[in-house]
Amino acid sequence: MRGKRVLITGGAGFVGCNAARYFGTRNWRVTVLDDLSRDGTEQNLHWLRDGTSFDFERVDIRERAAVERVFSERRYDAVIHLAAQVAVTTSVTDPRTDFMINALGTFNLLDAVRRHRPEAVFIFASTNKVYGKIEGARYQLSGSRYAYADRPYGIGEEQALDFLSPYGCSKGAADQYTLDFARIYGIPATAFRQSCIYGTRQFGIEDQGWVAWFTIASRLGRPITIFGDGKQVRDVLFVDDLVRAYEAAIVAPDKIAGQAFNIGGGPGQLLSLIDLVDILEKRLGRKIPLRFDDWRPGDQRVYISDIRKLERVLGWKPEVSVADGVAQLDEWVQRNEAAFATPAAAQKPAVKVASAEPALPAA
Numbered sequence: 001m002r003g004k005r006v007l008i009t010g011g012a013g014f015v016g017c018n019a020a021r022y023f024g025t026r027n028w029r030v031t032v033l034d035d036l037s038r039d040g041t042e043q044n045l046h047w048l049r050d051g052t053s054f055d056f057e058r059v060d061i062r063e064r065a066a067v068e069r070v071f072s073e074r075r076y077d078a079v080i081h082l083a084a085q086v087a088v089t090t091s092v093t094d095p096r097t098d099f100m101i102n103a104l105g106t107f108n109l110l111d112a113v114r115r116h117r118p119e120a121v122f123i124f125a126s127t128n129k130v131y132g133k134i135e136g137a138r139y140q141l142s143g144s145r146y147a148y149a150d151r152p153y154g155i156g157e158e159q160a161l162d163f164l165s166p167y168g169c170s171k172g173a174a175d176q177y178t179l180d181f182a183r184i185y186g187i188p189a190t191a192f193r194q195s196c197i198y199g200t201r202q203f204g205i206e207d208q209g210w211v212a213w214f215t216i217a218s219r220l221g222r223p224i225t226i227f228g229d230g231k232q233v234r235d236v237l238f239v240d241d242l243v244r245a246y247e248a249a250i251v252a253p254d255k256i257a258g259q260a261f262n263i264g265g266g267p268g269q270l271l272s273l274i275d276l277v278d279i280l281e282k283r284l285g286r287k288i289p290l291r292f293d294d295w296r297p298g299d300q301r302v303y304i305s306d307i308r309k310l311e312r313v314l315g316w317k318p319e320v321s322v323a324d325g326v327a328q329l330d331e332w333v334q335r336n337e338a339a340f341a342t343p344a345a346a347q348k349p350a351v352k353v354a355s356a357e358p359a360l361p362a363a
């Protein structure tokens, strides 16, 4: 007999399909909800069908009635809410759609949980973008990367919220609604403020998913444009480690209810743009043609998550090293090179790669 039931919104996306595979192979009954708006989602579903049993709901989370129906038909023990408009650039050109998906869509889900299944653990995939530019943090150059001069553990949850960009606002609103629904309605809900997540099944595009996009572009032999000096650094987390953290949260609802957690690779898993180029060149055995362009406005030199709260509360820590993670991603890209030759993402004219988590590129 199968165990508890989890609803994964955005379950055909990068993080979502990895989560669906993880839970589906661990005795969970999985429902994947997605509107399949993102390139690569059909391929992810196809991959998922091969070896994982799950129900699929093609639903747009902006549609309240459709979300209601999903909750009235099955009783979920946990909801991992990943469905989102994910690119900061898109949020700037179309802020209304961004708001409708990220803010209203999350509200629709929370409200359905409140009325149908308030016991369900609710995990919201928030973003480090809720902290904005982190005014006041000082940084310095340290070899191939920038580093914080005054935050040895990175940015903690006590950092003031400072929503920047429509994406920051819509995700930030959803983050605050999530925490408030825990306080007001007693839902065991948590916001995971994710830094840069990377891994297999990530159809990275120039505006979102830079680690995957660099890897894909370099395999396809396309030039890469780096905005700035390439020494901007992020703490990167392999997707399997993130999914393990979701599981740790789901089995400890009392510990996470109403809490926000910063999650990324932390100070132990850092990667600058040129670090990644270096790793990929070694794997490819050739130089990758690079073009350098001006810094993008507001591009942060550094973002590093302080992950000590999550480590303390859930006993979780990252396990996949940057070297292993990039190797897994690159091997997946190699095995699927043909698939990248066709999607719209790979057909963009020049590979104008956004810098790591800059002002405008996405989470």
Ligand SMILES: NC(=O)c1ccc[n+]([C@@H]2O[C@H](COP(=O)([O-])OP(=O)(O)OC[C@H]3O[C@@H](n4cnc5c(N)ncnc54)[C@H](O)[C@@H]3O)[C@@H](O)[C@H]2O)c1
Pocket (backbone or CB within 6 Å): 009, 010, 011, 012, 013, 014, 015, 016, 033, 034, 035, 036, 037, 038, 041, 059, 060, 061, 062, 081, 082, 083, 084, 085, 086, 101, 105, 125, 126, 127, 128, 193, 194, 195, 196, 197, 198, 209, 363
């Ligand atoms: N990947 C990262 O580095 C990162 C960092 C911080 C936060 N996040 C957050 O994590 C979550 C997952 O990110 P991802 O990288 O897997 O992105 P993704 O784009 O691969 O997945 C998002 C999924 O949501 C679906 N979707 C979009 N609009 C929808 C709608 N209206 N209704 C239903 N489904 C819809 C898309 O089809 C896609 O499958 C997102 O909420 C994102 O904001 C990701």
